[in-house]
Amino acid sequence: MNNPSRLEHCFAALKQQNRPALVSYLTAGDPDADTSRRLLRGLPEAGVDIIELGMPFSDPMADGPAIQKAALRALEGGQTQAKTLEMVRSFREQNSTTPIVLMGYYNPIYCYGVERFLTDAARVGVDGLIVVDLPPEHDEELCQPAAQHGIDFIRLATPTTDAKRLPKVLGNASGFIYYVSVAGVTGGSAPTPERLESAVNDLRKHTELPIAVGFGIRTAEQAATIGRFSDAVVVGSALVDCIEHANTPDEAVERVHGLVSELAESVRVCREEGYKQLQVDTVTY
Amino acid sequence: MNQFVNLPDANGLFGSFGGRFVAETLMPLILELQDEYAAAKNDPEFQRQLAYFQGDYVGRPSPLYFAERLTEHFGGASIYLKREELNHTGAHKINNCIGQVLLAKQMGKKRIIAETGAGMHGVATATVAARFGLPCVIYMGATDIERQQPNVFRMKLLGAEVIPVTSGTGTLKDAMNEALRDWVTNVDDTFYIIGTVAGPHPYPAMVRDFQAVIGHETRSQMLEKQSRLPDSLVACIGGGSNALGLFYPFLNDPDVKMIGVEAGGKGVKSGLHAASLNGGTPGVLHGNRTYLLQNEDGQIIDAHSISAGLDYPGIGPEHAWLHEQGRVEYVSATDDEALEAFQICCRQEGIIPALETAHALAEVAKRAPTLPRDHLMVINLSGRGDKDMMSVAHHLGDKFGVKNP
Numbered sequence: 001m002n003n004p005s006r007l008e009h010c011f012a013a014l015k016q017q018n019r020p021a022l023v024s025y026l027t028a029g030d031p032d033a034d035t036s037r038r039l040l041r042g043l044p045e046a047g048v049d050i051i052e053l054g055m056p057f058s059d060p061m062a063d064g065p066a067i068q069k070a071a072l073r074a075l076e077g078g079q080t081q082a083k084t085l086e087m088v089r090s091f092r093e094q095n096s097t098t099p100i101v102l103m104g105y106y107n108p109i110y111c112y113g114v115e116r117f118l119t120d121a122a123r124v125g126v127d128g129l130i131v132v133d134l135p136p137e138h139d140e141e142l143c144q145p146a147a148q149h150g151i152d153f154i155r156l157a158t159p160t161t162d163a164k165r166l167p168k169v170l171g172n173a174s175g176f177i178y179y180v181s182v183a184g185v186t187g188g189s190a191p192t193p194e195r196l197e198s199a200v201n202d203l204r205k206h207t208e209l210p211i212a213v214g215f216g217i218r219t220a221e222q223a224a225t226i227g228r229f230s231d232a233v234v235v236g237s238a239l240v241d242c243i244e245h246a247n248t249p250d251e252a253v254e255r256v257h258g259l260v261s262e263l264a265e266s267v268r269v270c271r272e273e274g275y276k277q278l279q280v281d282t283v284t285y
Numbered sequence: 286m287n288q289f290v291n292l293p294d295a296n297g298l299f300g301s302f303g304g305r306f307v308a309e310t311l312m313p314l315i316l317e318l319q320d321e322y323a324a325a326k327n328d329p330e331f332q333r334q335l336a337y338f339q340g341d342y343v344g345r346p347s348p349l350y351f352a353e354r355l356t357e358h359f360g361g362a363s364i365y366l367k368r369e370e371l372n373h374t375g376a377h378k379i380n381n382c383i384g385q386v387l388l389a390k391q392m393g394k395k396r397i398i399a400e401t402g403a404g405m406h407g408v409a410t411a412t413v414a415a416r417f418g419l420p421c422v423i424y425m426g427a428t429d430i431e432r433q434q435p436n437v438f439r440m441k442l443l444g445a446e447v448i449p450v451t452s453g454t455g456t457l458k459d460a461m462n463e464a465l466r467d468w469v470t471n472v473d474d475t476f477y478i479i480g481t482v483a484g485p486h487p488y489p490a491m492v493r494d495f496q497a498v499i500g501h502e503t504r505s506q507m508l509e510k511q512s513r514l515p516d517s518l519v520a521c522i523g524g525g526s527n528a529l530g531l532f533y534p535f536l537n538d539p540d541v542k543m544i545g546v547e548a549g550g551k552g553v554k555s556g557l558h559a560a561s562l563n564g565g566t567p568g569v570l571h572g573n574r575t576y577l578l579q580n581e582d583g584q585i586i587d588a589h590s591i592s593a594g595l596d597y598p599g600i601g602p603e604h605a606w607l608h609e610q611g612r613v614e615y616v617s618a619t620d621d622e623a624l625e626a627f628q629i630c631c632r633q634e635g636i637i638p639a640l641e642t643a644h645a646l647a648e649v650a651k652r653a654p655t656l657p658r659d660h661l662m663v664i665n666l667s668g669r670g671d672k673d674m675m676s677v678a679h680h681l682g683d684k685f686g687v688k689n690p
Contacts, residue, residue, distance in 0.1 A: 059462050061571070107583040108582060108583035133572070138306065183471075183472050184466075184470035
């Protein structure tokens with residue numbers, strides 16, 4: 001590769017600072033196009049290092065109620081693949097450094113047309129893709145074509161990924177590895193940190209790629225605990241809930257950016273000496 | 286000539302259809318299931334048990350019945366009904382459930398889940414779960430629960446927990462989403478009994494194989510009665526398991542014509558239908574690539590049908606392939622046509638068919654009169670209509686002086 005990608009650059013810089021990345025998930029177009037654009041634009045300033053932007057799908061099989069509802073709100077507001085790509089383009093007019101990873105399901109990409117999608121995504125400044133329902137068995141569908149366009153394909157490793165399966169999962173992975181902390185859907189119960197740490201350490205023996213941890217992380221304390229041993233922590237449902245519980249668009253923006261700031265603060269200090277390791281709350285939210 | 290029966294390939298593909306489009310969490314389990322199923326297929330003990338339960342518990346073989354009065358009524362082809370509605374639980378669904386529950390036992394699974402539309406698959410699943418002493422959770426759309434109350438009660442009597450699904454439109458596709466979410470959360474101890482020839486590989490092939498007993502029996506029964514193969518086979522299609530079960534053992538017999546009947550709802554042109562092949566486009570949903578009802582942005586559109594069992598915006602991937610190969614002809618029947626055929630079957634044969642099955646009968650009403658008496662036509666009478674009394678009363682109650690519910 002010639003120039004380091006935005007993702008490589010981001011992880012390299014954070015390594016220097018000895019802290020994990022904060023990755024935020026929001027669904028594009030939630031709760032409406034305009035508010036969603038404002039939410040997106042303010043994320044880096046609030047402390048997000050990597051943006052995951054959900055492409056809404058009518059049948060999100062791997063998502064819990066929070067993100068299901070977010071997808072519905074977005075679709076009811078008329079969100080489309082084209083509008084999601086346009087959001088990235090307009091974001092890039094003001095921000096050329098924060099990596100953006102599009103996350104979703106294969107069908108909307110398939111219907112948009114894989115080549116057309118990748119061409120447009122590369123052009124507007126998308127850095128990576130997470131497509132939940134494309135396991136390595138289907139790499140020829142999107143993973144390999146994405147590489148041709150210089151777009152990373154971020155692979156999910158899960159608690160069910162055993163030693164036999166892992167090489168297949170890591171095979172064509174790029175960007176980073178997303179470790180799904182619990183077998184389940186997004187927004188479910190929180191993982192226990194001890195088991196997570198050993199899973200992440202095991203994973204590290206097999207890949208040079210940075211390892212992000214997501215699913216069930218909702219609070220600054222959880223983010224800090226997990227950020228001590230992972231390269232990135234992903235928070236999604238908790239942010240999406242802020243949108244659902246807000247009474248006005250302004251309140252949604254304020255709540256989301258407020259929670260992001262809290263999370264950002266905790267991941268910035270979580271590896272400092274003397275930082276009190278807080279017990280992760282194992283309550284189901 | 287094995288042109289049509291040696292699929293899917295090792296990746297679960299029928300041409301470009303099928304596959305394993307699932308979350309990584311499920312992949313190890315799906316690969317394990319594939320191996321277990323491949324072993325069971327060649328395991329004489331497994332096959333012996335399957336045959337035992339098909340016989341003494343389900344009541345197979347189901348009769349191939351010459352429908353003399355229907356034949357007279359339509360005045361054309363000789364009509365035979367493959368009486369799957371006489372199976373235990375009243376539909377073809379149990380053929381598959383028996384096979385899968387035996388596999389679940391063999392794999393040491395402790396809990397059964399399933400999705401259901403009309404409730405027939407839910408009832409069949411709850412039945413085998415009761416028989417094998419496994420706890421059972423059935424996901425059913427809230428809309429479907431409304432229109433299929435008798436089946437909801439049956440499932441509960443059988444000890445299953447019925448969970449109403451309110452997401453989306455509260456029909457079969459949403460129930461399937463919710464079952465997949467349960468599965469991914471309880472991947473270690475749970476066996477998901479998918480009710481049709483869809484989902485990730487190996488489900489489409491496995492369900493087809495368990496249902497193929499319908500076609501194998503039909504073949505030998507017709508040979509016994511008429512010393513030759515039938516000329517045409519007709520079956521209704523939601524996901525397509527009863528149709529594929531009947532068709533599969535005849536796919537390599539070029540003289541046997543096959544017709545699959547999709548639910549046309551208010552008419553394919555109205556946009557309110559469940560005819561994925563006649564009114565849909567290829568896409569990826571619920572673990573496989575197939576024809577789907579969807580908008581141009583890849584968002585799934587709700588299906589519409591008078592029959593809850595056909596109310597699904599997709600179709601099994603093997604049907605998508607057979608459609609593109611031109612081996613099976615896929616047509617559709619509207620709600621009104623199905624209701625009309627439903628009544629004819631009741632009055633002429635004394636058999637109350639399921640509303641799903643009535644779609645196949647509606648095609649027979651169009652086709653049989655144009656054919657000669659020596660044309661042997663087999664219709665898969667896939668289920669009985671007891672569960673549909675409320676829906677039918679809603680549509681036809683006035684005519685029979687029944688208070689409209």
